[in-house]
Amino acid sequence: MAEVKKLKRPELDTGEKLYLLALAKGAMVTLKHAFKSVTGKARGADSLNSSGLGITMQYPEQKWDDQLPEHYRGAPALVTDEQDRERCVSCQLCEFICPPKAIKITPGEIPQDDPWAKVEKRPKEFDIDMIRCIYCGMCEEVCPEQAIYLRKDYAITGTSREEMVHNKQKLYEIGGKRVGLVNKWNELK
Structure with a gap:
C-alpha cells in the first residue's frame, strides 16, 4: 500500500x-x-x-466581412449546378451525422418522364433549424454530391422560431449555383 x-x-x-x-x-x-x-x-x-x-x-x-479568416464556417446552404438541377440525392448522410440534429430530410422520387430520371431521388423536404445548427461543417464534409456548403454568413436573424428553420427553397435561394463536376449527373457513374 x-x-x-x-x-x-x-x-x-x-x-x-x-x-x-x-x-x-x-x-x-x-x-x-x-x-x-x-x-x-x-x-x-x-x-x-x-x-x-x-x-x-x-x-x-x-x-x-473583410476580416473573416479563410477557414471560417458560417451558415449551411444547398447549391444547384449550372443548369439549376438539384445536387442533393437525399442520401441523408448530413442528417445522420449532424451532432445537434438540426437537419431534417424527407426523400422524394423523381418522375420517370423527367429527363434526369437516372437519379433515384431528390429531397421532397429539406429543413435546417438554424437555431440548433452549430456550424461544425460535418454536413459539408460528408456530402458525396457537394450539395451543401457553409457560407461565410454569420448574421442569421429572425423574429420567430419558424423563421429560423430554413426550408429547401430558402436554402437553394441563399446557396445559389456551384460550378463543377457533379457525381450524380456524370454519365460514367
Whole structure:
C-alpha cells in the first residue's frame, strides 16, 4: 500500500486574506486599458475601424466581412449546378451525422418522364433549424454530391422560431449555383 502524505497549506497573512493586493492589481489593469481607449491608443482600434473609443466595432454599420479568416464556417446552404438541377440525392448522410440534429430530410422520387430520371431521388423536404445548427461543417464534409456548403454568413436573424428553420427553397435561394463536376449527373457513374 502506498504511503499517504499529508500536506499543510501555507498560512495566509491578513493582506492575502482580504485580497487587497489582488484587487489593486485588477483595478490598475482596468484603469490602464480605460486610459488607452480614451486617448485613442487601444490595441486593435485602427484595424477594426472603431469609433475611436476602444476597439468596439459599431455593428451593424461595421462588419467583420473583410476580416473573416479563410477557414471560417458560417451558415449551411444547398447549391444547384449550372443548369439549376438539384445536387442533393437525399442520401441523408448530413442528417445522420449532424451532432445537434438540426437537419431534417424527407426523400422524394423523381418522375420517370423527367429527363434526369437516372437519379433515384431528390429531397421532397429539406429543413435546417438554424437555431440548433452549430456550424461544425460535418454536413459539408460528408456530402458525396457537394450539395451543401457553409457560407461565410454569420448574421442569421429572425423574429420567430419558424423563421429560423430554413426550408429547401430558402436554402437553394441563399446557396445559389456551384460550378463543377457533379457525381450524380456524370454519365460514367
